[in-house]
Each structure stands twice: as C-alpha cells, then as structure tokens.
Amino acid sequence: MNVVKALTESRLWRSIVRHGTLPTNRNRVMLVIENVFLHLHPAKTRRRNLEATSTYYLGAVSLVLVAVLTLTGLYLMLYYHPSVPQAYHDMKELQFVVGNGVFLRNMHRWAAHAMVLAVFLHMLRVFYHKAYRPPREFNWVVGVVLLLMTLLLSYTGYLLPWDQLAFWGVSVGTNMVQAMPGLGPRIRFLLLGGNIVGENALLRFYVLHCVILPLALALGVAVHLWRVRKDGGVRGSSGSRRGPAEAE
Amino acid sequence: MTDRFVLERSSDARATPKRVALVRREDPARVLEDRGELVPTAPHLLVREIILFQACVVALAILSLVFDAPLEGIADPLHTPNPAKAPWYFLGLQELLHYFPPVVAGVLLPALAVIGIVVIPYVRMNIEIAGLYERPWKRTLAVLTVLAGAVGTLLAAYHVWPVLVPTLALYGLMLMPALPFGPPRLKRALARVPLADWIMHWFVAVVVILTLIGVLFRGPGWSWTWPWRDGIY
Numbered sequence: 339m340n341v342v343k344a345l346t347e348s349r350l351w352r353s354i355v356r357h358g359t360l361p362t363n364r365n366r367v368m369l370v371i372e373n374v375f376l377h378l379h380p381a382k383t384r385r386r387n388l389e390a391t392s393t394y395y396l397g398a399v400s401l402v403l404v405a406v407l408t409l410t411g412l413y414l415m416l417y418y419h420p421s422v423p424q425a426y427h428d429m430k431e432l433q434f435v436v437g438n439g440v441f442l443r444n445m446h447r448w449a450a451h452a453m454v455l456a457v458f459l460h461m462l463r464v465f466y467h468k469a470y471r472p473p474r475e476f477n478w479v480v481g482v483v484l485l486l487m488t489l490l491l492s493y494t495g496y497l498l499p500w501d502q503l504a505f506w507g508v509s510v511g512t513n514m515v516q517a518m519p520g521l522g523p524r525i526r527f528l529l530l531g532g533n534i535v536g537e538n539a540l541l542r543f544y545v546l547h548c549v550i551l552p553l554a555l556a557l558g559v560a561v562h563l564w565r566v567r568k569d570g571g572v573r574g575s576s577g578s579r580r581g582p583a584e585a586e
Numbered sequence: 587m588t589d590r591f592v593l594e595r596s597s598d599a600r601a602t603p604k605r606v607a608l609v610r611r612e613d614p615a616r617v618l619e620d621r622g623e624l625v626p627t628a629p630h631l632l633v634r635e636i637i638l639f640q641a642c643v644v645a646l647a648i649l650s651l652v653f654d655a656p657l658e659g660i661a662d663p664l665h666t667p668n669p670a671k672a673p674w675y676f677l678g679l680q681e682l683l684h685y686f687p688p689v690v691a692g693v694l695l696p697a698l699a700v701i702g703i704v705v706i707p708y709v710r711m712n713i714e715i716a717g718l719y720e721r722p723w724k725r726t727l728a729v730l731t732v733l734a735g736a737v738g739t740l741l742a743a744y745h746v747w748p749v750l751v752p753t754l755a756l757y758g759l760m761l762m763p764a765l766p767f768g769p770p771r772l773k774r775a776l777a778r779v780p781l782a783d784w785i786m787h788w789f790v791a792v793v794v795i796l797t798l799i800g801v802l803f804r805g806p807g808w809s810w811t812w813p814w815r816d817g818i819y
Contacts, residue, residue, distance in 0.1 A: 366626035381626070382625065384625075385622055385623045387622075388625070388631060395634070395638055398634075399638065399642060403642065405639070406646060429657055441650050441651065443655050444655050445650045448649045452646070468715060470707040470712070471707060472707070478706060479704055479707075482700070492675070493676070500661050501660060502658040503656060503657075505661030505662070506670035509670065516688075517687075517692045519689060
C-alpha cells in the first residue's frame with residue numbers, strides 16, 4: 339500500500355494527474371474534467387439515469403463495440419492486403435496460419451453485426467423515451483448521421499474478405515445506387531473506381547473502411563458525446579413520463 | 587389552450603438567473619427536465635462503463651468461440667449465386683426491390699425514411715406527449731383514415747402484403763379506442779399512445795417484417811421458401 343501511496347504522491351505522477359488521490363468529491367469531479375478522454379462525460383450524473391431501464395446502456399454498448407472493432411480491426415490490418423486475389427488468400431491465412439486468426443476475424447465480424455443492431459436499438463430507445471425533444475434536437479440529427487456511418491462502415495467491410503458472399507452482396511447494393519436518377523451511375527463509378535466490383539472497388543472500400551469512415555465516425559462520436567453533456571446529460575426513461583403541465 | 591407563466595423562484599442567482607418563462611401547453615419539454623439527484627460521474631458512471639465493457643468483450647469472445655464468421659469461395663464475377671443476398675440489414679430494402687422498381691425501392695423509400703427520421707425533433711407532433719385520444723382527435727383520425735386508405739390501396743395494387751398487413755393491423759389497433767365495443771382496459775391503454783409513437787411502431791413493424799422475410803423466407807429467384815423445410819439461403 340505504501341508503494342501505491344509513494345507512487346501517487348510522486349512528482350512524476352502529480353505531473354500527469356494534477357489533483358491528489360484523496361477520496362473527496364472535488365477530486366472525483368477533477369478526475370473527469372481534468373482528463374481529455376473522460377471530460378466528454380459530465381462531471382456529475384443523475385442517479386436515475388444510471389439505472390439500466392433508463393438507457394439500457396445502448397449508447398455505451400455501441401461505443402464499446404466501436405472500441406472492440408477498432409482494436410480487432412487494427413490487428414486484422416496487419417494480415418490483410420487489399421488486392422485481388424491476395425485479399426481472399428489472406429482470409430485463408432487467418433484461418434490456417436495466423437495464431438487465433440479465426441477468433442480475431444470472428445470477433446470483428448460479430449461485433450460489427452452487433453453494432454448495427456445496438457445503434458438501431460439505441461435510436462429506438464431515444465425515440466420512445468422522447469429524449470430527442472428540445473434542447474436535444476441537434477444531437478438526434480448527429481445520431482442519425484452516426485447510424486448511417488455505422489451502416490456504411492459495416493457495408494464497406496463486407497467486401498473486404500473478397501469471397502462470393504462479399505462480392506455479390508456488394509454488387510446487389512451498388513446496383514441499387516445505380517437506380518438513382520441522374521447521379522446514380524456517377525456515384526457508383528466513384529464508389530467502385532470503375533463499372534464493375536473489381537480490384538479498384540476493393541481498394542476504395544478498404545480505404546473507406548479503414549481510414550475515412552473511422553475518422554469521420556470518431557469525429558461524429560466526439561460531437562455526439564459532447565452534445566449529450568452540453569444538453570444536460572442523457573435523458574433517461576423519465577423523459578417520456580408526464581410532467582406537471584400534462585397531469586393537471 | 588391556455589398559455590401560462592411559470593416564474594422560477596430561487597435565492598441562488600447563479601443557479602437560477604432571473605427570467606420569466608413563457609410555457610405553452612403544447613411544448614413543455616424544457617420545463618419537464620428532470621431534476622433528480624446528482625452523483626459524481628467518477629466512480630458511479632465510470633464503474634458501470636468498465637463493467638459493461640468487460641461484459642461485452644466476454645459475450646463477444648464466447649460468441650466468437652462458438653460461431654465462425656462465414657467464408658465462401660473466392661469472388662467469381664462469372665458465377666452468380668442464387669439468390670444473391672445483401673447483408674442482413676439491407677435485406678428489407680432488397681425485399682422491397684421485389685415489389686417496386688429500383689428507383690422507388692432503392693432510392694426513394696430509403697431517402698424518405700432517412701429524411702423522416704432526421705426531422706423528427708423539428709416536427710410539433712413529436713414534441714407532444716399527449717395520447718392521440720387525449721386531445722381533439724376526430725379530425726386527426728379522419729386524416730389518418732384517408733392516409734391509411736390511400737397507402738393501403740397503393741400497397742395492395744403492388745401486392746406488397748408484408749407492408750400492407752402491419753399497416754392495417756396497426757391502423758386497427760389505433761382505431762380501437764374510437765369504437766363503441768372492445769376490451770375497456772386495452773382501449774384505455776391504446777388511447778394514451780401518442781401519434782408519434784404510432785408512426786414509429788408502424789415503421790419498426792415494417793422494417794422488422796421486411797428484414798425477417800428477406801433473411802429467412804427468400805430463396806432462389808427470390809421465391810418464397812420455408813426455413814424449416816428448405817433451409818435458410
């Protein structure tokens with residue numbers, strides 16, 4: 339215990355974490371507002387909103403899945419070449435050569451499916467609790483953008499294994515884009531880097547999936563969480579309850 | 587429809603700056619802000635987040651040990667699988683493609699859905715909490731009946747049964763409190779459902795049914811299959 343005490347009171351430790359370790363309410367607040375990552379939280383939370391039935395933790399689950407997907411995704415990138423046909427051979431390498439390669443790919447795949455579901459359920463929770471009402475209108479819009487980004491991330495990742503499932507799944511989807519009057523064929527050309535789902539499409543989807551969309555999602559999530567705090571914390575199930583103005 | 591003035595009273599000028607709030611009956615959202623007890627985020631929220639993170643990782647790890655991600659043969663543009671299905675979250679759209687031309691199913695309807703969802707907080711109907719039958723409802727119900735009739739006719743004309751059935755079912759439930767008969771407790775509960783919720787119930791029902799049909803009940807040539815008899819394609 340003395341080691342911990344000596345460590346947390348050392349100049350080095352205090353240069354990183356300025357406030358002390360005394361269990362005071364001031365230090366509890368400082369822990370959140372002095373930390374660049376934690377400060378996206380409000381310093382204080384309503385006890386009622388911590389209950390499971392208040393938010394079902396669906397936003398937090400989505401964020402946890404983003405973290406899992408980022409870590410497993412970075413790891414997968416070490417074994418992946420976005421080229422035809424090497425991309426598919428890399429899947430086989432994961433299966434037969436890389437240690438725990440199958441487990442790694444499974445984690446990424448199931449977390450991605452789970453995230454689509456979690457984000458959709460999160461949207462429903464916010465709707466039925468009427469948590470989008472003023473002053474939270476704009477954060478609802480940010481949330482819808484994040485839902486669309488989740489779908490795009492999942493969809494661009496769907497092509498990367500370069501198997502039959504991936505190829506035809508993406509072919510069906512991009513043919514739908516083509517139906518858009520006027521811009522449709524151009525958007526499809528831009529997305530695929532050509533007129534067919536080929537090696538240019540694989541490279542573009544790879545860059546979208548691993549660089550552009552994750553960066554955009556990180557920015558969007560930062561805005562979303564920041565706004566939650568600025569709009570007065572999450573609005574739990576109490577939001578849908580009738581207030582005095584209705585009850586009379 | 588009476589406007590009222592609410593004067594917040596407090597001796598603490600920093601917590602409650604002097605102001606007069608005009609609160610109209612229709613949009614009392616800001617005033618209804620709950621004022622429950624506040625606790626420090628550290629540790630109360632942080633502990634829950636850490637436990638949640640661990641629980642999710644454990645659940646995913648178990649899932650990943652039991653079920654393997656699918657991997658089929660290498661992509662082959664010359665060999666089209668039948669049926670060629672999109673990932674599950676787009677199968678609702680692909681099911682719509684079976685009934686409507688691509689420009690409707692692939693562009694118009696999803697665009698309308700996204701726009702409809704984005705504007706939710708800016709539409710008055712969604713700000714109210716009062717149930718459909720807790721405010722003057724006869725005109726609203728008449729408009730909804732005309733809308734349901736028009737949409738229903740269109741759906742029937744294109745044989746879109748998977749959308750028509752939930753549309754009619756939800757319209758029937760919504761209509762129930764206006765009928766002279768029926769179980770009174772259910773009617774009371776239904777009367778309290780706001781119009782916004784009815785629309786979202788409808789949207790969710792349609793999305794879930796279309797997606798389930800696309801995932802489970804569609805086989806070669808997008809023909810109807812029974813998953814227990816023909817398997818899942």
